Amino acid sequence: MPDEIAGLPELRGDCARCFGLCCVALPFARSADFALNKPAGKPCPNLQGDHRCGIHADLRQKGFTGCTVYDCFGAGQKVSQVTFGGQDWRTGPKERARRMSDVFPVVRQLHELLWYLTEALGLPAARPVHPQLRSALEETERLTLQSPEELAALDVAAHRQQVNVLLLRTSELARAGAGGGKGGKGGKKAAGKDRRGADLVGARLRGAQLRGASLRGACLIAADLTGADLRDADMIGADLRDADLSDADLTGAFFLTQPQVNSARGSTGTRLPASVTRPVHWTSGR
Template sequence: MNSENTQHTPESVSPKLQADCGQCFGLCCAALPFAASADFAIDKAAGEPCPNLQEDYSCGVHLNLRSMGFKGCTVYDCFGAGQKVSHLTFSGLSWLQHPAGAQQMFDVFVMMRHLHELLWYLTEALPLQPEGSPLQTKLQAALNETQQLSEHAPEQLLQLDITAQREKVNTLLLECSELVRAEALRQAGGSSAQAKKYGRGANLFGAKLRKANLRGANLRSAFLIAADLQGADLRGADLIGADLRDTNLSGADLTGSLFLTQAQVNSATGDQATKLPPGLLRPGHWTD
């Protein structure tokens, strides 16, 4: 599921959390399932290699994924889990070379992707807090712990309670978010009725929010599919887990938005006037 763009990360994020498909054994293309839909042209079961996957683990239709009905591939990001599982966890032995261990490798990849996503968010959160502050110290400890977990052997990784780890990290990320968003609202001169109207998991499917003042809003896990956010102010808004598929971000200001990923940006639409956080690329399918 190679992205149509080279993945770029915020300057504070390690390149190790950046997907490098050339160093991966095509794990997302084999391990993960997908169903025929607007995002995928065909059905594929988990553990079944995609028919477009080549013997060298590259994608045979990489340059034409969207036009051939594989838009979902262009918005997937493993946060660097693929190359880590391929060359560190399994020491360069691929599932094709060792078919008997293929399922274990696929299961470990899914677990590693969870861990690397947490590492991404924690690394982004660290510089948002004052140096040496209690919360930054907790964030650093959580990052160190998650990093250590990601270096475990396959058998240990598969025994990990990833739900508990995600909950532990999310508690810290939420605390960070609340402090940063409060400051964003303070700098804006007070609270915004629109920004305070929404909360985690808000159902904004197809919502008309053109030029909305959502500065400092909590849009964690919000459903913004096909929403109109043209010209909206999303500075300091928390977008962790928000579904931005076909969201219109033309002219929107996402400067300083929290926990926005390249995959989310790739799933949306926008234009040259869209302001993105540093380190995120303007997708090739966006309008001029």
């Protein structure tokens, strides 16, 4: 995995240092992903007194697949241990619990941006914009350290938009060598490689040659990507729920997160970038 991400464990969820905030702050509706309805700010009935999930080992079997694909990018422990100084929402006033529920989704978005910016700094091809990326990373980290009141009032969408300009440029630079970026090999954009925001629900893409493609925000729900070449592809925001990545090659794919991989299907033959790990359910069937 890139040294930058490997050296930042704070961008990976650590439930042992969190007060179960994702199980409290976030809402979910009864569906194929969740077995019941839960409003924002109300603890999940499966959350135990020690902030651990009572059915963690059986979440998929009990209808909580959505929980198994979620990751807070380390926002849970940041809010629990830094923003609120280790103060538990269970033992404090109701106002604290409400404020923690308000702040957690904000910090989660900021930590996701930190993940992308950190990964971008690990891409040699993006060296021309490394100074701007470092500045954006430092500013994003500074925002995560604000008071609960400041975080609750933060315009995260505006900050994301600013960062996205840099991430788009990073994508162009990183994909150019594979023929998928702006002005790639031969000075031309590879034909059919711009799938940004494409509706590819259930698409038959078995063996597709998508090296260096932009799949930013593409909807690939239940798409068949068996054996597809996704090397050096930009995967930011791509919806991979139930997509079949069996034997696909994602070597060098960037801006691919663990939640995306967890939501997909794969095999022992699927090749993944080192920044993510192979989900247990790909081989266990659970």
